[in-house]
Amino acid sequence: MEGNRQDLMRLIQMRFPRLSKGQKLIAEYILKHYDKAAFMTAAKLGVTVGVSESTVVRFANELGFSGYPKLQKALQELIKTKLTSVQRIELSHDYISEENALKSVLKADMENLRSTLEKINNNTFEDVVNEIFKAKRIYIIGLRSSLALADFxxxxxxxxxxxxxxxxxxxxDIFEQLYRAGEGDLVIGIGFPRYSIKTIEALKFAKSKNASVVAITDSLLSPLASNADFALIAQSNMASFVDSLVAPLSVINALVVAVGLREKDRISETFKNLENIWEEYNVYTYKAKQTNE
Known part of the structure; x- marks a missing residue:
């Protein structure tokens, strides 16, 4: 049942007649304000509709969920691709104030990292590292807010x-840049809700050219993952107009480190040469050289 998130609203409507009086209040609120309910704790939802926290938990159980967090996750999955930036701003005002913004955002990012560590498949991660070394050419695409991740x-x-x-x-155009991609090449697509249509189309195009495709995205149900041979999952939930990219960036960082560990000698030589170039052309600030008097 928990996998059929798209049917959640219909399920609530079907179960409505058999719910208790307090549970019906919860159901009515979720049906009208599911976008807000998705980011409420059980206690907060209970206070909002005037019932106890335990009633909220029993409501989740009545729907077939093992606990309220599972119901909350289903609601978040339901709305995360549908919320506009304006709606996300309104949500962030409800749950994040100027006074608690720092702690709230850091805690949310910590939860994203924790969830990513639990969900990510280590075998898939190793497969992606192997694909990187096998590839003749590697193309990386990430648009909109994911552009920063692609550049990194x-x-x-x-x-x-x-x-x-x-x-x-x-x-x-992106398709002109991917024109020569084909068998033996690797295309890495990065995208999170709300997913960029161009990125999805680019991965479909790469698949049609027989290139291997890796998706770095938030779910195996993501449209990027459905067009990929390998999917690295990183949670990016954030009740704000700003996308949370901390967990995706951490996964990408791990990917770079894993590749680097296999090429230790080459990296050492590369950075030795780069350090000389950076110093010669004042790319970074350097301490004055020590001189022996």
Missing amino acids: LGFYLSLILDNVRVVSTGVS
Whole structure:
């Protein structure tokens, strides 16, 4: 039942007649305000509708969930691709104030990291590392807020490997940049709700060209994952207009480190040369050289 999130509203309506008086109040509130209920604790939801926290828990059980957190997760899955930026701003005002913004956001990001550590498949992670080394060419695509993640992954992989290209929006269309991708190549797509249609289409295009496809996304139900051979899952839930990219960035960081560990000698030589270049052209601040008097 918990997997049929798209039927959640219909389920609540079907179960409504058999619910207790207090549970009916919860049901009515969720049916009208599911976007807000999705980010309420059981206690907060109880206070909002005027019932006890235990009544909220029993309501979740009545729907077939093992606990309220499972119901809350189902609600979040239901809405996360549908909320506009304006709606997300309104939600953040309800649950994050200026006074508690720092703690609330840090705690939410910590939860995203914890959940990602539990969900991510280590065997899939190792498979992706192997695919990176097998690939003739590596294309990385991430648009909108995921562009920063694509650039980060591209920047560090390019320091280790010489066959990496970040697909970007600009003078040429993304399909023109992926035109030569084919069998033996790897396309890494990065995307989180609300998913960029261009990224999804790019992965479909890569699949049609027989390239291997990796998706870095939030769920195996993600449209990116459905067009990928391998999916690395990183949670990005955030009741705000700002996408939480802490967990995805951590997964990408781990990917870069894992690739680097296999190329220790090459990396050592590369950075030795780069340090000389950076110092010569004043790329970074350097301490004055020690001189022996």
